[in-house]
Amino acid sequence: MKPSTEADRAFLQQADALMESVQAALDRFDPDELEADTAVGVLKIRFADGQTCVMNRQTAAHQVWLAFGASAWHFTWDAAQGCWTDTKGRGELRSVLARVLGDKLGRPVPL
Numbered sequence: 001m002k003p004s005t006e007a008d009r010a011f012l013q014q015a016d017a018l019m020e021s022v023q024a025a026l027d028r029f030d031p032d033e034l035e036a037d038t039a040v041g042v043l044k045i046r047f048a049d050g051q052t053c054v055m056n057r058q059t060a061a062h063q064v065w066l067a068f069g070a071s072a073w074h075f076t077w078d079a080a081q082g083c084w085t086d087t088k089g090r091g092e093l094r095s096v097l098a099r100v101l102g103d104k105l106g107r108p109v110p111l
Contacts, residue, residue, distance in 0.1 A: 007062065052068075
């Protein structure tokens with residue numbers, strides 16, 4: 001997808017940087033716990049039991065979406081805070097993802 005505006009280009013840069021940094025953090029995990037792969041703006045995290053957590057960019061909305069089980073979050077870039085925040089006030093993306101992973105793995109997960 002070719003970005004059509006400067007705002008789209010900025011969003012894609014921020015979202016891709018986020019995905020790359022999360023992927024790098026997840027690459028340190030034992031593959032028996034989880035495996036993470038990124039392709040075309042989608043980060044898939046697969047757990048040993050087959051469950052999947054998905055983070056993907058939504059360029060039209062300038063959001064990053066996260067889904068796991070029956071839960072879903074939509075995050076927008078908050079320039080004032082310098083982070084991705086949930087549109088419903090449920091937290092910052094890295095904190096939410098760390099909580100999801102920690103709950104699934106049964107231990108604290110720093111991101």
